[in-house]
Amino acid sequence: MAVLPDLLTLCRFPGALGLLCLPAGSAGFxxxxxxxxxTDLLDGWLARRLHSESDLxxxxxxxxxxxxxxxxxxxxxxxxxxxxxxxxxCAVTALLRLSAxxxxxxxxxxxxxxxxxxxxxxxxxLFVSLPLYWNVRLSLLLAPxxxxxxxxxxxxxxxxxxxxxxxxxxxxx
Numbered sequence: 324m325a326v327l328p329d330l331l332t333l334c335r336f337p338g339a340l341g342l343l344c345l346p347a348g349s350a351g352f353x354x355x356x357x358x359x360x361x362t363d364l365l366d367g368w369l370a371r372r373l374h375s376e377s378d379l380x381x382x383x384x385x386x387x388x389x390x391x392x393x394x395x396x397x398x399x400x401x402x403x404x405x406x407x408x409x410x411x412x413c414a415v416t417a418l419l420r421l422s423a424x425x426x427x428x429x430x431x432x433x434x435x436x437x438x439x440x441x442x443x444x445x446x447x448x449l450f451v452s453l454p455l456y457w458n459v460r461l462s463l464l465l466a467p468x469x470x471x472x473x474x475x476x477x478x479x480x481x482x483x484x485x486x487x488x489x490x491x492x493x494x495x496x
Contacts (some may be wrong), residue, residue, distance in 0.1 A: 324373060324375075325375035326375075327369060327373070327375075328365075328366045328367070328369045328370035328375055329366070329370075329377075329383060330379050331362040331365050331366040331369065332362065332383045332384050332387050332466075333383065333387070333392050334359075334362045334369045335359050335362050335363065335387035335388070336356070336387060336390060336475060337392065338355050338358055338362070339359065339390040339393070339394035340358070340385045341355040341385075341400055342355050342391075342394040342395060343397065343398065344389055344410045344490040346404075347398040347399060347401075347404040347457075347460065348457055350362070350417070351494060352398070353454060356395065356453075356454070359391045361386075363387070363388060363391065363407050363450075365448070366380075366384060367384065367425065367438070372392045381435075381438075381487070381491050382435075383425065384438075385435060385491070387445075388436075389436075390401070391454070395432075395453065396413075399453060399457065400459060400493060401484050404487075405454075406465070408466070408469070409465055409469065410439060412469035412472065412473065413469075415473065416469075416472045416473055416474075419473070419476035419479070419480050420436070420476050420479065420480075422480055423436070423437075423438060423476070423480040423482075423483040426480065426483040426484055427483050427489065428490050430484075430486075430489075431488075431489040433489065435489065435491055436479065436491070437479050437482060437483070437491055437492075437493050438491055438492050438493070439475065439479065439482070439493055439494060439495030440481075440494055441471070441474060441475035441478050441496075442479065442495075443474045444471060444473045444475070445468065445471040445472050448467060448468045448471050449468050449472070451454045451469075452464055452465055452468050475495075478495055478496055481496075482495070484496070
């Protein structure tokens with residue numbers, strides 16, 4: 324039972340590959356998207372309930388999240404690129420997150436990302452908003468997501484600079 328959270332996390336890797344292979348916006352694509360999102364929600368919750376949190380599990384989760392996010396980004400880029408405001412927001416957010424990861428590497432000798440409340444809220448907003456955006460193509464739908472992503476990225480960079488020790492499960496500011 325203790326390995327179940329890690330197995331759920333591992334499901335996101337083939338799920339991300341499936342997203343890259345399926346036609347963007349198809350029923351299969353959104354089904355795979357939903358499956359990846361549900362495993363992301365359940366793995367951490369289940370690990371805490373089963374008291375099976377581990378450094379390996381946290382690293383797997385961050386890597387699976389990155390693969391899932393990149394796959395979605397690659398497949399939905401044609402629709403996202405049509406917005407003049409989303410592209411700069413994505414670029415600045417990505418730069419801030421990469422900077423935070425570089426700071427963590429320099430300070431603690433490892434790459435990592437934080438699981439702050441702001442990052443979790445941003446992930447949830449993004450997960451819910453992308454299917455809506457795909458169908459409506461109204462950039463205003465993603466404005467709150469962009470703002471949340473920028474705020475959470477700035478917070479992560481700040482915490483990466485100021486943390487006295489590496490703790491990926493910081494609640495945030």
